[in-house]
Amino acid sequence: MNTDKQVNMMIGLMFVGLFGTFLYFLFDNGFNAFGIDFEGREAAATVRQEKTNVERGAVLYSLNCRSCHGIMGQGALERAGLPGLPLNVESFRPGGDVSEASVAMTADRFNGTITCGRVGTLMPQWSNEEDGALNEFQIEQLVTLITSEFAEEGWEHAVEEANHADEFAPRKHLAAAVGPDGTTIELNDASGLTLGDTLRIGGDTIDGAYEVLVIVSVNESTGSVEVERGTNGSSAPSHEAGAEVYRGPIVPPDGPVLGLPGTTPPCGQKNAQPIAPPGPAVTIAVTGDVEFTMGDNFFDLDGSLNPTLEIAAGDTVNFTVPNNGIAIHNLRFAGPDGEYNTDDDDVSDPAVIIGGAQGTMEFTLPEAATFPYQCDFHPLEMLGEVTVTG
Ligand SMILES: [Cu+2]
16 A cells, blocks of 8 residues: 555545544534434433423322312313312413413422412422422422423323223223213123212313213112212213223312411411401492402402492493412303303303403393302302392
8 A cells, every 4th residue: 555545544534533523413412404303412311301200290190189180180171179270281381472481480389389288278288398298309290290391291191090090990881872861871890889989981081071970879780870970060971882981080188278277387388368258248230341350369349359240131241350360260150040060151261361361251141130150260269149130
């Protein structure tokens, strides 16, 4: 080999080496060129870590939180009467017009709420340091489930966990279809059922609504089970043959409310204050454009809390309902039938108003009536009456 050839080869090898280093640099740091978007090693590791945390958060959620916040994390939107607020909410996670700053604030606040609980509500403290069941990493995983860009996958995982926990062994399914009014369901196997317990049909996926049924009587030899339909805040649609039947959802505890007077609330918080206005509610006649403010947790019309609203029959009232609080609220009129969640309800638009946002509701009723109003998320604290005068 002559010297020229050797030099050329050296130069060649040097280029190969440099190019290799360059490729490794790209691999390590990521690049976005020629229509190729490669994340880089570190970014990929961060994504993996976050997805793992979301998944762990979903498992923890299913074990500890779904009794109050629902199988799908949608609280009272999922099933009337669930005491927990919706946590599976788009405005809690990045995307759309939700800024990173607002997600960071949500994450911070929720970390505090989960750690210390919320005085005056059923939300307990979870931190080990406050005698709760979770350590700080687990609390962070739950916050990540709610506020991650991968939250949707996380909530799907939470539903799978719940379904797995609630399925019978061996599994049960409807042996025949049942309509909305049917009070007997036919099961492939009716063994091992307890009178008074609940069953669930539906909710196999995150998009599926579900019904909760109470077991009234069981005929094990035929597989027929007499049930009460559409209980626990659910409604009763028809179900197809083959639909899986799960154990009913875990019942939320009805107490204790955190930090009642005479107890020591966690994290040095103040005791819960009674928020119901003293004495009978004030009656206020409203007409035209009305600002009906919501706080944590009360309605407020010009300084009167949870007032009785008097409206003339046939009059149109345009309510604006700003949420000046931090928790989610809404406004729902039961309508002339006096029952919530029926066709004649009026509900604010949007039906979930987050802190700082506002909703609207137009109301007209041609005839006289008296019925209650409430916030779906705080039905024991945010409630009052509407009198439509003829
Ligand atoms: Cu409310």
